[in-house]
Amino acid sequence: MIPEFEPDVNILYRKAVEPQQVSQKMVGELYMMNYIWAALIIFSIIFSCLFGDVTKLSNVLLTSGNDALELALTLAGGMCLWGGLMRIADKSGITKLTAKLFSPLIGLIMPGVKRGSNAERAVTMNMAANLLGLGNAATPLGLKAMEELDKLNGHSPTASPAMTAFVVLNTASIQLLPSTIAMLRVEYGSANAMSILPCVWIVSVITVTIGLVSCKIFTKSAKKEG
Amino acid sequence: MLVCAAGIIITGLFKKVPVFDEFLVGAKDGLHSAVKVAPALVALVASVSMLRASGAIGSAVEIMKPLFAAISIPPEVFPLALMRPISGSGALAVLKDIFSSSGPDSHAGLVASVMMGSSETTFYTIAVYYGSVGIKKLGATVPAALMADITGFIFSVLAVLIFF
Numbered sequence: 367m368i369p370e371f372e373p374d375v376n377i378l379y380r381k382a383v384e385p386q387q388v389s390q391k392m393v394g395e396l397y398m399m400n401y402i403w404a405a406l407i408i409f410s411i412i413f414s415c416l417f418g419d420v421t422k423l424s425n426v427l428l429t430s431g432n433d434a435l436e437l438a439l440t441l442a443g444g445m446c447l448w449g450g451l452m453r454i455a456d457k458s459g460i461t462k463l464t465a466k467l468f469s470p471l472i473g474l475i476m477p478g479v480k481r482g483s484n485a486e487r488a489v490t491m492n493m494a495a496n497l498l499g500l501g502n503a504a505t506p507l508g509l510k511a512m513e514e515l516d517k518l519n520g521h522s523p524t525a526s527p528a529m530t531a532f533v534v535l536n537t538a539s540i541q542l543l544p545s546t547i548a549m550l551r552v553e554y555g556s557a558n559a560m561s562i563l564p565c566v567w568i569v570s571v572i573t574v575t576i577g578l579v580s581c582k583i584f585t586k587s588a589k590k591e592g
Numbered sequence: 593m594l595v596c597a598a599g600i601i602i603t604g605l606f607k608k609v610p611v612f613d614e615f616l617v618g619a620k621d622g623l624h625s626a627v628k629v630a631p632a633l634v635a636l637v638a639s640v641s642m643l644r645a646s647g648a649i650g651s652a653v654e655i656m657k658p659l660f661a662a663i664s665i666p667p668e669v670f671p672l673a674l675m676r677p678i679s680g681s682g683a684l685a686v687l688k689d690i691f692s693s694s695g696p697d698s699h700a701g702l703v704a705s706v707m708m709g710s711s712e713t714t715f716y717t718i719a720v721y722y723g724s725v726g727i728k729k730l731g732a733t734v735p736a737a738l739m740a741d742i743t744g745f746i747f748s749v750l751a752v753l754i755f756f
Contacts, residue, residue: 388596417651418647434630435634448624453615458600459607510622512722523727538710538711539709539710544708565706566710572744580735
């Protein structure tokens, strides 16, 4: 009995100690999404236990997987369609032309992306789709661009400055015609549905600028600390 | 959208690109990245729908309401500002609420429209974009994106005050 038991204790000891060391390293490297995600879920559970409806919460937990996959399927359809169209556009030189139009801007925002590269073309197509308000196209094209930026970044798990700038650009809105909102305004009886346009443009320009500038500032301060 | 699709295909034909074959190659790539994104979506949708179902957002709004009224920001738009970065469909529901209760051309309706039009679903974008390529260290992304969102909220209120 005893000789069999001893190695078990050893394994238990190893299991108890080693992963802890590994996880401490991970914590030091700050994988931010882990914290945000865990905090959201734990907070929701505690909050609804104290003040809310716990059955509602558990129902939501059960259905959310389905909802997410439905969303993924919708996205998959769009990604197939726009992935295919973009491939044609690439082969017929349309993307090259768009990239030329945007390249001064890209050089400014993402200096790491070379002129005439695949990444530059993919990024510009996403920006064009965003400007035109083609939401269904913007995400698939954006993911394509992320793939190209990932290649430039050597598939590292750390976001490159170009990626950060690109994602921040996509979290702010650069849409010229917010058609969904305009349509909703008409539906609810607005006298002038498009009257919000100048405000939307000004606020968009301000938010995009602030987003990109703080991106640079935060990146620099993070580097100094590191 | 149709114009874009037609334009791309017609240009392709002019340049003698085998449009159908190339479409299939691109579509296959697209499907591949969609599969890569799915797990991140499940994780994100679960946490965000749980937060919405817990009623925490509603309570936060109740607590902050007097503060907003004091600095003459329409309190109706605050739930929108909270919802906008985490859930697109949630934000749309709040926007419809504001439109039906105060009207799209009311002060609150205008601020809400501008806010909605000048922002995106920040956390969804971050999770999907980084999830698709397996980025784990986000660098300055989250603080910078939140900075942009807060700025957007404040300037939506200011812009409507100036323009209307």
